[in-house]
């Protein structure tokens with residue numbers, strides 16, 4: 001008998017706070033704020049349960065659409081190639097191996113499909129997306145609604161002054177109908193591979209936007225880097241959403257809220273025969289919003305931001321990170337800073353909205 005049955009017991013998991021959002025409209029709201037504050041400063045990740053707006057059936061249906069989408073022949077999926085839609089574009093299909101795992105250009109081991117919250121129907125779409133148009137429109141808007149609740153919490157955590165909008169503050173930069181990099185991502189990692197190695201499927205990265213929702217599912221693979229430099233699997237929490245802070249929120253809060261590194265590896269041995277599907281919603285600021293540090297009682301406690309000399313817009317930051325992740329673009333040794341300089345040099349004269 002293979003000695004793989006006990007690996008589930010031996011796994012170590014990242015310590016995630018599980019936060020009950022049904023407490024938000026009760027006198028215990030402050031407990032949620034304290035929990036989110038602690039989680040976002042220490043690890044940048046937490047789990048939410050009892051969130052409004054999305055049912056188990058809706059999540060199951062979205063996973064079904066994803067399975068049907070990935071089951072299409074590769075040539076069909078490639079008709080929606082995100083790179084073919086323009087330099088730095090991040091909507092559409094990414095095949096296995098299109099992004100890198102490291103600076104040597106090692107190909108990645110996952111495929112994904114990104115659907116925007118608005119304008120979806122202006123771009124050609126594969127059949128499983130088209131035939132679920134109404135459902136997906138509604139699903140994306142409800143993901144956005146959950147993120148809006150989180151935006152209120154983050155504003156309370158960093159104590160945005162009432163004069164600046166208090167808990168409403170971040171919402172003005174994330175209006176649903178405005179253009180942004182928001183997207184629903186369906187990801188597939190196919191089963192199999194070398195069980196003896198901890199195979200990387202998606203490079204260690206931080207998310208580009210404000211906050212991310214990962215719908216918890218039983219096949220493990222997502223890992224978070226802890227403060228001691230070790231990588232730990234995220235445990236499945238039935239019916240929960242795993243939330244993490246993205247770069248935009250880290251930049252605005254001067255690092256008070258942390259955009260942490262995470263990656264996807266092949267599932268542990270006892271799950272290595274399973275294909276892993278994941279479903280992720282990325283909340284990103286409206287395209288023209290600057291990612292400049294804001295001043296609140298919490299953020300001014302932080303040392304000056306060292307991440308960039310001039311703030312970039314949300315749209316520029318996405319392009320920068322997308323281009324630096326592509327195998328077609330990144331030659332060995334080329335780093336984010338070089339790509340950054342190229343993006344700044346080609347900046348247009350469009351109106352940019354400074355935050356605060």
Ligand SMILES: O=C(O)CCC(=O)C(=O)O
Pocket residue numbers: 185187202207214221222262263264278279280
């Ligand atoms: O598949 C997952 O669990 C997370 C994927 C992820 O981190 C991403 O797409 O940015």
Ligand SMILES: [Fe+2]
Pocket residue numbers: 205206207262
């Ligand atoms: Fe991510």
